[in-house]
Amino acid sequence: MYSDKVMDHFSNPRNVGEIENADGVGEVGNAHCGDIMKVYLKVENDIITDVRFKTFGCGAAIATSSVATEMIKGKTIDEALKLTNKEVVESLEGLPPAKLHCSVLAEEAVKAAIEDYKKKLGA
């Protein structure tokens, strides 16, 4: 069902956890649908120096969270904003069609966290 890459990220998810006093936090999805992703960012000089996530969801939800956080770590905010769900799927070597929405969720979670960061910055 899942590729080896998905199973690797699922079994050993990278960047699990919270960041205290995060610079940005984004949460998408809802428990009703069975998927919630929450992403925490630490940003220094416009660069994402640390990122953590917490996810309630299926194997694909956990794997996409893991790989998405890995993909934006060390990137600038602008680079991170360019992350697409397609790239997430590609870097996982594919997802079953029924699970593609998880990659969308991961993209949205990252964007929500960045927006939160920007909002806080503007405030």
Added chain:
Amino acid sequence: MYSDKVMDHFSNPRNVGEIENADGVGEVGNAHCGDIMKVYLKVENDIITDVRFKTFGCGAAIATSSVATEMIKGKTIDEALKLTNKEVVESLEGLPPAKLHCSVLAEEAVKAAIEDYKKKLGA
């Protein structure tokens, strides 16, 4: 499907053939339905001294013809008229439900031959 008794009468049918100058001949059934039975009688002093049959039909048709002729041989005309399809079935140790009509045909063939004999006698 068929009892051993049916198979015995089917494989070694008794009284197959014709009687030249028979005292009575009866034919029932038709080729359209797949069964024709023809019975020939030789009658002396009201007793059936010889009986033969020819049958076009399935295994049960042949077996009922065979056993019915056997059952009336040596009987008086009145005794033979009492032959029922039920007795034919019983002496064959049963017939499949779909084949019961063959025993009726056998009874009818015997009766038709006797009627023919009576008609000739009256004429």
Added chain:
Amino acid sequence: MNKRVYMDHAATTYTKTEVLQTMMPFYTELFGNPSSVHQFGREVKKHIDTAREQIAKALGALPEEIYFTAGGSEADNWAIKGIAYANRKKGNHIITTKIEHPGLLESCKYLEKEGFEVTYLDVDEYGLVKPEDVERAIKENTILISVMYANNEIGTIQSIAEIAGLAKERKIYFHTDAVQAVGSIKIDVKEQNIDLLSLSAHKFYGPKGVGALYIRKGVKIISILHGGHQERGRRAGTENVPGIIGLGKAIEIAVNTMDENAARIKALRDKLIQGVMEKVPYTRLNGHPEKRLPGNTSFCFEFIEGESLLLNLDIKGIAGSSGSACSSGSLDPSHVLLAIGLSHEIAHGSLRLSLGDINTQEDIDYVLEVLPPIVDRLRQMSPLYERVKGGK
């Protein structure tokens, strides 16, 4: 790690060696078509008749009341649609429950599109249908009541005799999907006034792809697979001979060994339930505490999602299920768990471990060792759990 623990017997079972052995000759030597006149066919026909007798005996039915199908789903489809179309002059109302198997529910939904009216009864928090509710739902035009014998997800066993009795009093046909019950618990269709009953071989150590529908003599039903004269003109298609032979043998073995097996499996089940409830907080047991299938355990673990739990268990060699295997293609949480009143959120965190003949005490110990840390790890990852901890 080579340990493999199969706890998904409600999804399917392996075929017992004894069963397989009785099937083998029918592939290669006794391969005739049972409808054929010749010896190759006749010798096979006899064995089909024997299988029919074995099933009849197991259910307290007559052999001529047993019709072979391709499995439980076909039996359910046939029962529902066959009764509906045959009796539509009498009425167009069907009563069933919200917790039926998809094979039954989807047949009902199809009939709704075709102009039939279906009442889907609620169940209580344990998954029990209340006989009073059945009674209240009955109308002038009710032609069929269908209530499953035991649920495939939560294992709850219904008061079948009582409900069937209500149907009988009002001359309404009563069908039960007994796919999960046959072979595990005692059934007597005559005593219990059951008119139609579905079963499937692969749930009791017989082969997949073969089942049966019991149709009481005199019940008015039409065919749904038209064609040749097989099954006395009621179900067309060359018989799945090896499958039918296997079904007969499997049901015979299941019934003969039912008491001892049920007792043994029940003890393991209770041990598993007790262990899980003790070791894992924020957990609920789904289904009825007593009126449940000997092999069924079903839990909801709050704050986590079932599939990721399954996959983690699978990595450790433990095979379970989250809701019916058949509905795993869907993203919605199980309709059964929602029907017993769980929220979507809780229902997503369900795990069914269904025990069978091959499970041992060690299997239980292994699950009790492996499961709690997995649940804990997933909870540590869950934003929902964080909130609860925060709230504490």
Added chain:
Amino acid sequence: MNKRVYMDHAATTYTKTEVLQTMMPFYTELFGNPSSVHQFGREVKKHIDTAREQIAKALGALPEEIYFTAGGSEADNWAIKGIAYANRKKGNHIITTKIEHPGLLESCKYLEKEGFEVTYLDVDEYGLVKPEDVERAIKENTILISVMYANNEIGTIQSIAEIAGLAKERKIYFHTDAVQAVGSIKIDVKEQNIDLLSLSAHKFYGPKGVGALYIRKGVKIISILHGGHQERGRRAGTENVPGIIGLGKAIEIAVNTMDENAARIKALRDKLIQGVMEKVPYTRLNGHPEKRLPGNTSFCFEFIEGESLLLNLDIKGIAGSSGSACSSGSLDPSHVLLAIGLSHEIAHGSLRLSLGDINTQEDIDYVLEVLPPIVDRLRQMSPLYERVKGGK
């Protein structure tokens, strides 16, 4: 007398050892439910996919166009009813032939009761459907044309590509019951413009109780077995895993060895036909002299009845059939023989000997030795023969 000669391969075949061997692991080790998330299920799923590919390859189809069923009859029922109900807004007229298998004819008769209109085309004396007749029968509201690929009783092979082409031009769906053809003669659904095709494993040395329906991508069809998500939501029921694996292997073997097998069996067939026609007077060969299945012989022996002939052959160990095995429960002579213009009387005297892999030259010699005296003996007993002799 222990000699046994099986010449009823059109009724069913034995399962080849190679096929059976590929099936065996799926009863006991690889027994998981292919819908399950865990490893026990996933490893089985892969093999189901392989079987789907094997079938697709044999037919020139795509794997996702293959749907497993419980056999040929279910496939026929599904094709006819599924297309009819899915397209009734477009029209309610179906065209088929008088010589179809009961699985197809009875589905059509059922639909007639449900308000559909069906044209049953005549065939010529060889059993051939004339493409012009198909063309003439097409109406505004025609939604489906179904013509069997090769007839099970008389072996006649239709001009499928031509008829399918007519359907395609008019955007009408084309189905073919290829149960007797698959594995014996070359089929390419894309080249031949076939939209739906039925097949059944037990006609080509696979197991009984499993078949498939090919449904071209984009064809509008509803399900007839509702329930779980199996077969991409189109055919409910836990998969008959061993059966499906066996079907895949059997079709692969059949296609790989088709040319040599067909040549060998055809030679035996022609020898048998020639011998019977020479040795038995008042005999006619049914079906087309050239456009016929490699293994099919079908005769009518005047003045005698088929069942008594079958039984006599059976006593000598020869297994044949009189009309389709499925219709042997009926007392009417075969609808196919009537459709090619035979009288009831002649049709009652039919014999089909269908050859297969296990038949040898000696089998043919044995039949040619045993059959003529049996026919003669039955004729001597027949009041019909007497008349002919009298008239001579």
